[in-house]
Amino acid sequence: MIPVLDPVSERARILRLVERITYGADSGTVDVAEQLGYEGFVEWQLDHEAIDDGPIEALLIDALPTLSMTPEELARHIFIEENFGAAQRDLVIATMIRRAFSPRQLYERMVEFWSDHFNVPALDVVGGYYKALEDRDMIRPLAMTRFEDLLQSSARSPAMLEYLDNANNTADGPNENYARELMELHTLGVDGGYTEDDVKELARVFTGWTIRQPAEFLFNGFTHDPGPKTFLGEEVIGSGEAQGTNVLRTLANHPSTARFIATKLLRRFVADDPDPAVIDDVAQAFSDSGGRVVDTMRALLLHPQVADTMALKFKRPNEFTAGVLRRLQPDPGTDILGRIYNALAASGQVPFGWPAPDGYPDDREHWQSTTGFLVRFNAAYEWARGLVDASPLIRAAAEQDRISDMATVLIDGLRPAGVTARTRRILIRYANGLPADDRAPAMAAWLLAGPEAQWR
Secondary structure, three states: OOOOOOOOOHHHHHHHHHHHHHOOOOOOEEEEEEHHHHHHHHHHOOHHHOOHHHHHHHHHHHHHHHHOOHHHHHHHHHHOOOOOOOHHHHHHHHHHHHHOOOOHHHHHHHHHHHHHHHHOOOOHHHHHHHHHHHHHHHHHHHOOEHHHHHHHHHHHHHHHHHHHHHOOOOOOOOHHHHHHHHHHHHHOOOOOOOHHHHHHHHHHHHEEEEEOEEEEEEEEOOOOOOOOOOOEEEEEOOOOOOHHHHHHHHHHHHHHHHHHHHHHHHHHHHOOOOOOOHHHHHHHHHOOOOEEEHHHHHHHHHHHHHHOOOOEEEEOOOHHHHHHOOOHHOOOOOOHHHHHHHHHHHHHOOOOOEEEOOOOOHHHHHHHHHHHHHHHHHHHHHHHHHHHOHHHHHHHHHHHHHHEEEHHHHHHHHHHHHOOHHHHHHHHHHHHOOOOHHHHHHHHHHHHHHHHEEEE
């Protein structure tokens, strides 16, 4: 058994890093991180295209046919052949399988981050259709590129155009919804220095930005307001669609945007209330790199204060569920897909299910509750109980004759940082009172859902 770690040791820093940038510290990923060291593991995960995720993608394409359909094929499949809900279902399942099993863990976490940042829910048939295409064709390809690339593509995404009503924003009937959220939620932040007049002028800039069916961006010059416009105290340069392109570039490179994105990244990866000095450093890296995601994340993760910060983030439900799966390592076959969905539905965080444009909350207060802990423990037990034969770890533990050996196998596999001697004694005493065939899954659930397992 691994003894409980000194929290300031190098191994403890590496284990915290793995928990911080993955969906759960499974034994294989921990081994890789220890071989590469702290900085080496960061660089390995930042170079996500060099990490082979072919087997997972091949499984998903084979099991979930809507993932590879063209917009026209998907529209026919849903609306003419009446496979309502197919796109949402396949997108949610693929998302959770990738989070739990892909070796590109930091990439998948950035996909989730940008999905929350540019939130578009998939709560109805049309929304599910557009969101499935946006996830595949915009969020995933651009998640590790530049912020401006994401911003320009989001503004032209049929999913966003439909969700925030810009598809109906015309010179004769201006709609300010997208313009307002663009500044408040996507770039400057609510205190970023814009006025109500800027909202009105920005809405005029984006008149005529709409959708050509079934799912393609269209600039309609006939519904665009061609008059002069002023934004953030400056005349908007260009005409037609170029006005919007230029304004998006201005917003992407604005100092308030750099600080807003840096704050959100630190809040996602490090702490609910990040240190202002660290925010300044990460925002500077964002600006210096022209908004490059890889450079910004490198500055964040290698920041000495971040590397030494204890686990302060309470896991959101999807992180907890993916973490349980990563530690148990069952075969990612179709027999677990329904269980994943049910676990997330019970905990209140089905991917792409948040109805408001601000994305799922990122703070502990929203998710931490007595009921939530009970749901998590029950889910961990159901997973462990149902995967006795499918999880190599649970199976190995169940094969041990002595409870103490069973505990050793599970602690080594589920708690890389070890447990205290007192915790180990409590665990063994707890198992002693259980039927023989329930000891391994019950102890696994105890380790998977205990207090230490709630934080990253």
